[in-house]
Amino acid sequence: MLHKTLVYRDAQIAYYFAENKEKETILLLHPAFADHEIFEAQTESFMEDYQVIAVDMPGHGDSQIKGRNVTLKDMPAILHQIMSDHEISALHIVGVSMGSLVAQAFADRYPERVKSVTMVGGYSIHKANEQILKAQKKEGLKWLGYMLFSMKKFRDHVISVSCYTDRCRTVFRRGIGKFHRKSFSVMSGMNSFFRKQDTPVRYPLLIIVGQQDQQMIREAANTIHKLEKGSQLAVLPAAGHCANLDAPEEFNRLVKDFLLDQ
Template identity: 25%
Template sequence: MLLTQARTSASGTRYWRAGSGQPVVLIHGVGLDATLWQEQMEALAPYYDVIAYDMLGHGESPLPKVDATLEDYADQLVTLLDELDVPTATVTGFSMGGLVARAFALLYPDRLQALVVLSSVFNRNDQERAGVGQRLAQTLEQGPAANVEGALERWFSPAFRQAHPDRIDAVRRRVTSNDPDGYYRSYALFGTQDRFGSDKLGAIRVPVLVATGELDPGSTPDMAHKLAGQLPNARVHILEGQRHMAPVEAADQVNDLLLDFLAKVHRPSLQKESLE
């Protein structure tokens, strides 16, 4: 259990760090916190210096300001890396974390070695935009618990929900315990900024992995392919039969995918030897 001893950075960000080697940062999604990444930390830490942290407004990190932007969330990450003396890293963002990772890539290209965008959103269509807009309005009125049951149905398969009620309840508690202001400010960015930096994505030259679940209704395979199509050095992987919460429900598949991508990025000589 690597996510048991939390630390707090000088600027107030709660984070966990384990392993050694090339730095790999993990950014969770809206309403969650860094404990999402328990199984990824355990899989990656034997090979990499893994850092998982709570975004603004989540866990025990500071609240975002009233008029916060994705740039503020990217600034939180670069400040954390400065405080930890990490010059560059591979950044993995899940769901809203994928938007933060994209913002970080565009704002701080010299700090990025590679990028993973997992189960994230890009260029929603009118129907998708209307749906998330409705949920955002409900969140403003009713707080984090407004649409959590619908979210759990979208995030997890019926089979997983039935087999693991304790894990589902843990996610439910995590979402509903968020500070209402921090949650809403974050959700507002998640709901409206799917096109963030669309006209600049060609400037992201590092290797990129874009992945999502085959059955994810909010972060669709079509979005993944369209996002990757805007990136010069990207590949797409669709997780067969999976919904949104792949890091939890399909942890082994996600871990294998990350390890394979990271090996290609950071240890190409080992990849070459394995093929000979």
């Protein structure tokens, strides 16, 4: 994949692009603290049949940000600009954890630009998210405590709750190694993603969750599947939070089969 750079408000946003203009496009959005490498098994597989984009979000991977001019709240606009630069009218999005929140926020703001969303280890930005948001705030305080005293302990903790396999732990460790104390400033503004909406989402939705993920995340997946009547739910037995990297072969098959039906 080619390393590309988008300049957005004087910040350099790195993304990786496998061009194939004759094919549909898949956009890959990583979880918090990781980077595009978390999708190494997907890019290799999806490139055969799709044009693929993997973005390093602000403060992550190669998208290191100085100051507070650009944060995660800007991701929908950043993605829209990348699509415009490459003349992509609409695409499929695969988002893991935080990446799934960004995917939903983008689809909410630019519904005509989204063909489908695959949510991995995530929850809804529109409904039935009160309990998980409370739990996320508690987890955030734990992150802060680790971060203040030891970035190593912070990284070890995040990896332990994100991965079930050694392969996942190895790849995640590379990505989180690029996330520093100063990077936390980019995490602000995501509250703007959340908008209550009782009606079903307008895009085809595939929900994937690892059986080894936290119970709270598994319950969130079941809840959104029940509320989004047209959605599909898949549980991967040998996978944790980053199911795409814990069980890549099964994950890739599920996503490809889902996209073929769209």
